[in-house]
Amino acid sequence: MRAARTAYPLKWRIMDALEGVAAAIWPARFKRATPYLMLLPAVLLVGLLVLGLIQIADASLRTLDTTTFQFSDDYSIANFRRALTEPLFLVVAQRSLIAALIVTAVTLIFAFPYAYLMVRTRSPRLRKFLLIALFLPFFIGQVVRAYGWLIILGNQGMVNEALGLVGVAPMRLIYNYPAVLFGLVQYMLPFAVLMLAPALTAIPEELEAAAGSLGANWVRIFIHVVLPLARPGFIGAGVVVLTLSLTDFAVPAILGGGSQDFIANAIYDQFFRTSDQGLGATLALMLVALGSILVGLVFALFGAGTLAMGRSRA
Amino acid sequence: MKRFKPTLSHLSRRTFLQATAAFGGASALGLRGAYSQEPEKPAEIIVRAWGGSWVDSLKAGVSDSFTKMTGIAVRHDLTEDNEIQPKVWAAVAQNRVPPIHINWDTTTNATKSALRGVTEDLSDLPNLANVTDLAKPAGLEGFPIVNTYGYVYVLAYRPAAFPDGPPKSWKDLLEPKFKGRLAFYNDGIGFHFPAQVAGGGKLEDIPGNMQPAWDFITKMKAQQPLLGEDPDFTTWFQNGEIDAACTISTNAREARKNGVKIEWVVPEEGAKFDTDGLWIPKGLPENELYWAKQYINHALTKEAQQVWLDGLGLPGVVPGLTPPKDLVGDPSYPTTEADFKRLIRISSKVQVENESEWFSKFKAIMQG
Numbered sequence: 001m002r003a004a005r006t007a008y009p010l011k012w013r014i015m016d017a018l019e020g021v022a023a024a025i026w027p028a029r030f031k032r033a034t035p036y037l038m039l040l041p042a043v044l045l046v047g048l049l050v051l052g053l054i055q056i057a058d059a060s061l062r063t064l065d066t067t068t069f070q071f072s073d074d075y076s077i078a079n080f081r082r083a084l085t086e087p088l089f090l091v092v093a094q095r096s097l098i099a100a101l102i103v104t105a106v107t108l109i110f111a112f113p114y115a116y117l118m119v120r121t122r123s124p125r126l127r128k129f130l131l132i133a134l135f136l137p138f139f140i141g142q143v144v145r146a147y148g149w150l151i152i153l154g155n156q157g158m159v160n161e162a163l164g165l166v167g168v169a170p171m172r173l174i175y176n177y178p179a180v181l182f183g184l185v186q187y188m189l190p191f192a193v194l195m196l197a198p199a200l201t202a203i204p205e206e207l208e209a210a211a212g213s214l215g216a217n218w219v220r221i222f223i224h225v226v227l228p229l230a231r232p233g234f235i236g237a238g239v240v241v242l243t244l245s246l247t248d249f250a251v252p253a254i255l256g257g258g259s260q261d262f263i264a265n266a267i268y269d270q271f272f273r274t275s276d277q278g279l280g281a282t283l284a285l286m287l288v289a290l291g292s293i294l295v296g297l298v299f300a301l302f303g304a305g306t307l308a309m310g311r312s313r314a
Numbered sequence: 315m316k317r318f319k320p321t322l323s324h325l326s327r328r329t330f331l332q333a334t335a336a337f338g339g340a341s342a343l344g345l346r347g348a349y350s351q352e353p354e355k356p357a358e359i360i361v362r363a364w365g366g367s368w369v370d371s372l373k374a375g376v377s378d379s380f381t382k383m384t385g386i387a388v389r390h391d392l393t394e395d396n397e398i399q400p401k402v403w404a405a406v407a408q409n410r411v412p413p414i415h416i417n418w419d420t421t422t423n424a425t426k427s428a429l430r431g432v433t434e435d436l437s438d439l440p441n442l443a444n445v446t447d448l449a450k451p452a453g454l455e456g457f458p459i460v461n462t463y464g465y466v467y468v469l470a471y472r473p474a475a476f477p478d479g480p481p482k483s484w485k486d487l488l489e490p491k492f493k494g495r496l497a498f499y500n501d502g503i504g505f506h507f508p509a510q511v512a513g514g515g516k517l518e519d520i521p522g523n524m525q526p527a528w529d530f531i532t533k534m535k536a537q538q539p540l541l542g543e544d545p546d547f548t549t550w551f552q553n554g555e556i557d558a559a560c561t562i563s564t565n566a567r568e569a570r571k572n573g574v575k576i577e578w579v580v581p582e583e584g585a586k587f588d589t590d591g592l593w594i595p596k597g598l599p600e601n602e603l604y605w606a607k608q609y610i611n612h613a614l615t616k617e618a619q620q621v622w623l624d625g626l627g628l629p630g631v632v633p634g635l636t637p638p639k640d641l642v643g644d645p646s647y648p649t650t651e652a653d654f655k656r657l658i659r660i661s662s663k664v665q666v667e668n669e670s671e672w673f674s675k676f677k678a679i680m681q682g
Contacts, residue, residue: 066667069430088678095681155554172494175540175555258500258541259680269677272396273501274670275426 053288059281071278079282089266089283095177096262097290100246103184107241108234110185111192115233116226118193119200134190146183146254150174175257183251188244192237199233200226235302242298243291263287353601358387359415359609365392366545367568367625372418375622376613383612386605395419399427402595406432412595415606421451421461421589422669425662428458434594436460439607441614448589449614449631453663460610461589462619463628466646466657467504468578468585470547470566475557480579484512484530487558493537497550497559500541502531502676504586505560507658509534511583520660521668524675531679541680551576563646567627580645580656587648587657 026037062071063078083089118130137145152158153173160170173179203226211221249264261269263283270280361377363369369390377388391398391414398417405412417424427433428451436442436457442449451459469481475495481487487496498505506527510517515526540546540556547561551569559566563578570576592610594603612618619630624638629647641647648654 064670066670067429069426086674086678088674088681091678091681170554258546259538261677261681269501269673271400272394274673275399276670277400 053285056281056284059278060285062278064276064278069275079279080286082279083282083286092261092263092266093286093290095260096246096264099177099181099184099262100242100294102181103188103245104238104242106181106185107188107192108196108238111189111196111237112230112234114189115193115196115200119197120205134193137187137190142187142250143254145187146251149179149183149186149255153179174255175259177256177260179255180252180260183255184245184248187248187251188241191244192241195237195240196230196233199230199236203229231302235298235304239295239298239304242294246291246294247287263290353604355384355386356602356605358389359602359606360389360391360413361416361418361609362393362395362398362414363390363418364395364544366548367564367571368544371622371625374625375620376609376618379618379621380609380612384605384608388609395423399423402427403430403432406596410597411599412597415594415598415602416609417593417595419459419591419593421459421591421662422665424459424591424593425451425454425666427593427595428454429666432596433458434596434598434603434607436594436607436610439611439614441611444616444633445614445631446633451591452661459591459593460614461591461631462613463623463626463630464587464589464648465562465564465626465628466580466585466587466648467508467560468563468566468646469558469581470551470561470563470569470576470578471558472551472556473575473577480577481558481581482579483581484508484560484583486581488533488537492557494539495555495557496534496537496539497547497556497561498534498539498541499560500543500677500680501673502680503673504562504588505531506672506676507586507660508560508581508583511658512581517658517660521664521672524672528675528679531676535679535682539680548572563644564626564628567640578646584656584658585645587654587659 026034059071060079061075061077062073063076064071114130114134118127118134121127121130140148150157154160155170155172157173159173164170207225207229208221211225212218216224246262247264248262249268252260252262252265264287267280267283267287270276270283361372363372369392373388373390377390380386381388393401395417398414399419402412402414402417404410417427419427424433436459439457439460442457442460445460448464449461450457451461469484469487471481473480475492476486502509506524507517507520509530510520510524510527513526513528513530515523519526540550542550544562544565547556547559547565548569550556550559551566551574552572566576566578592613594606594610598606613622614632616632616634619632620635623630623635627638627641627647629635629637629649637644637647637649645653645656648657
């Protein structure tokens with residue numbers, strides 16, 4: 001006798017078929033390896049990056065012959081010697097590193113009160129407003145935002161026009177180092193807030209209330225309760241802002257007026273302006289090394305913060 | 315883009331010349347598509363170009379008329395010349411079809427590609443018979459590139475900033491009032507050679523001894539100039555950010571067309587004269603190579619050059635072109651021997667072999 005259609009619906013049959021296919025591809029005896037299968041996309045991604053790095057490492061050991069614009073067959077460390085001895089690269093590296101540190105510190109200082117208010121406010125409207133204000137810049141690319149600052153801060157921009165109304169002559173507000181730092185802080189702020197907010201959410205409000213009820217004023221609560229508990233958020237946000245600032249290209253290029261290059265700009269020049277991909281690869285490797293050392297240092301000193309996904313430091 | 319497989323097993327020089335002659339004659343008579351020998355037409359050809367008034371001029375002068383004659387659409391790829399170069403080099407090295415059919419490039423950059431061996435030979439273009447010596451790339455065998463016009467890196471300035479009259483020397487830019495009000499290319503291109511003269515050196519000493527140039531550029535660094543690319547100069551003049559710049563006259567002219575009061579001069583030390591050209595990367599299917607060559611051949615006709623270079627305000631490589639009205643007698647539009655004597659020309663070979671070092675040196679000074 002035929003089974004009623006409703007007794008075994010089509011959807012179930014499809015599911016059965018899919019399960020059958022899945023079992024054929026990945027039999028039950030492989031079950032213990034399933035978690036490793038989940039890792040496969042990440043392994044593939046990292047593998048591709050490593051492959052790219054190997055190619056870059058290979059290129060970094062080859063020098064450019066400017067009579068044929070071909071790279072040498074032999075390996076040498078000439079590019080590394082140039083990168084470590086030519087004043088241009090040292091200046092640019094120093095500028096990038098100092099900027100990354102300043103931007104990280106300033107961004108965290110600005111991001112904390114924003115994130116704290118966003119997490120703790122009792123007003124849903126204010127929270128929505130802060131969230132929208134936070135996400136809006138993500139819809140506007142970094143380049144567009146940097147050009148926006150050119151319009152606002154330029155010689156004929158809104159700020160100088162406003163200053164002109166009170167008799168102040170136009171002043172150069174862009175195309176200098178402070179302008180680059182300003183642009184980077186503005187760009188990094190949403191990243192830092194997003195990294196800090198989960199850490200602040202995890203701090204029970206009762207702890208602050210308890211400290212207050214025991215006589216601590218808001219300064220002591222902030223220093224002895226909130227800040228220590230928010231440390232994972234600070235570390236996570238700090239690492240993200242530090243690495244993004246260190247490797248930034250667009251903001252120094254647009255707001256720096258051509259004279260405030262970072263390492264990424266120097267790499268671009270070697271790849272695309274002088275056709276010396278060997279030297280460009282060398283600088284790229286050194287940037288990766290510098291960023292890795294900095295992050296390693298932070299992890300060694302303070303742990304991985306929110307980037308450890310909630311696990312405590314071993 | 316849909317690519318077509320080659321329909322000819324081998325495109326010999328003779329075949330190309332025969333087909334080209336047929337094409338040229340038929341084009342002149344307006345006989346579209348009436349040639350039995352022409353290879354299959356691609357749906358489009360891709361020409362890398364600079365944006366703004368540069369691509370507008372190319373479109374008006376060359377691309378539109380080419381499409382009208384052949385029915386082949388022309389797509390302009392506005393990837394920067396420096397950025398397309400490694401892509402083309404990689405494509406040729408990997409035996410892939412290159413991403414563009416024609417590269418509109420600086421002669422120096424194009425020479426690098428020619429030295430690397432990634433350019434097609436263009437010696438068989440019929441219209442090369444009618445061009446001036448300027449079209450021939452110096453120091454290279456045959457025609458791996460065809461220069462299509464020359465240009466001058468002038469001293470462009472706002473007249474209001476020079477109330478006592480136009481600047482006569484590059485040294486005039488060292489006046490304290492111009493601090494933060496000057497602009498140069500971010501690799502110093504166009505300024506290295508006049509700086510050599512302004513710094514008390516000789517052009518014959520290039521590239522052996524360029525210390526005078528570096529000394530003068532160091533003095534200029536104290537003026538805290540802005541450093542940028544072609545579009546930046548037009549924008550900076552328009553926004554009142556700068557009073558003077560070393561830039562290609564086309565950019566200054568563009569700013570003037572946009573209503574900015576701007577003039578330009580060739581200072582007493584001279585100004586760099588250079589050329590741009592067109593070239594075809596290796597690796598195209600034969601039929602596409604044929605039509606790419608036809609495009610360049612068309613760009614060398616008097617009619618195409620006149621419209622294209624009127625837009626750019628630059629002197630071409632075909633005799634008998636008429637200068638735009640606003641550039642008659644202008645030092646940025648050299649036509650006579652006397653005009654060229656005021657300009658500085660250094661061979662492409664010397665530039666190509668030393669450019670990387672000069673750029674680094676300029677950057678080291680300006681970034682320091």
